[in-house]
Amino acid sequence: MFVQDLPPEEQVESAAARVRPLLLEKEVVFYGTVFKAIGFFLRGDGHAGRGEHFERLRAAWRAIDPRGTGLHAYNMQVAPLQDGQPEAAASSVADNQLAFAWLYGDVVHHDLERLAATGIAGVRERYRAAAPLVCRVMIHTVSTLRFVELLASNGLLPVPRAALDAGVVVTDPLMRQHARVFVADPDVDPPRLPVPGQAPGAGWTLLLPPTGPRTADQVPDVPGPTAPTGSSD
Structure with a gap:
């Protein structure tokens, strides 16, 4: 038996929403625009290792094709059975098609064309293909960030420090x-x-x-986990 233990769908949806702008040409963070800018500042840089890493990383991004019909890891074939035998030729769909059909058909849009092209599979198989794809894009995103940080630290890329230090996630959802x-x-x-x-x-x-000894400028502390949640004010 072949078993895949995938993350919960809502976690992958959240991750996909974060990295999706890097795949859209109209976005300012589109990977093609990013690498065009990096390439401009690396002109004349004689460091072979940096140049090779740049090309490998750009090639990895280019392999992510939202309209591609080729496979990354597997191809899915489905054929109706009659008495245990296929009734007709099997319909085939690549994992890349399934993955982007999940992203653009099931999650952020309702792309009927993509859903129709992968209708033989259903949302379960689309998600099965999408989870590894989103993880791959996440890895490319982190790798690109680390490369940008390296170039910036060596004075090869004019990146404002504030852009690297700005908070991008909410770590404590309890607002006080x-x-x-x-x-x-x-x-x-x-x-x-x-x-x-x-x-x-x-x-x-x-x-x-306020009542009692408190003044208008004094505010009670947030109650602890075992303290009463009411207020005497």
């Missing part, structure tokens, strides 16, 4: 924000909005004024 909320009378013209950093003027009323 200490604030005081002010409301105004909805039946009259809204009062002037306060200047950032200054207290609201006339027409604004503090919602749920």
Whole structure:
């Protein structure tokens, strides 16, 4: 028995959404545009290793063909059976077609042409082909980033430091924000909005004024996991 243990589909969908712009010619991060720019700055660079790595990496990207009908790893054949024998010639579809049909037919668009061309397989087989493809594109993306970082560190590529340091993922989805909320009378013209950093003027009323020893400038800490979730304010 041949067994494939693939990641959950929603994880691959998320990854595909991240790397998909590198495959689209209209996007500024399209791999072809990126390598054209890298090639420009590497003109005259006599380092053989950098040149060879550049060509290998670009060739790996070019092998990712969203419209390709050739296979990467396998070809799928399906034929209807009658009494255990094929009734007709088998229909054939390559894994590359299945993979991009999943991406553009099942996930980000509803490409009827791609879905019709892979209809013999169904979404399960399309996903089976897509998961390795998305992983391959992820590997190429990370490899390209590392190459860009290497060139930038050697002064061969003018990449702003901020572009390499900018955050691109949310690591903590629990949003915490200490604030005081002010409301105004909805039946009259809204009062002037306060200047950032200054207290609201006339027409604004503090919602749920603090009680007890607290002052208006004190905000309670976020409750711990075992503390009550209510508030005395």
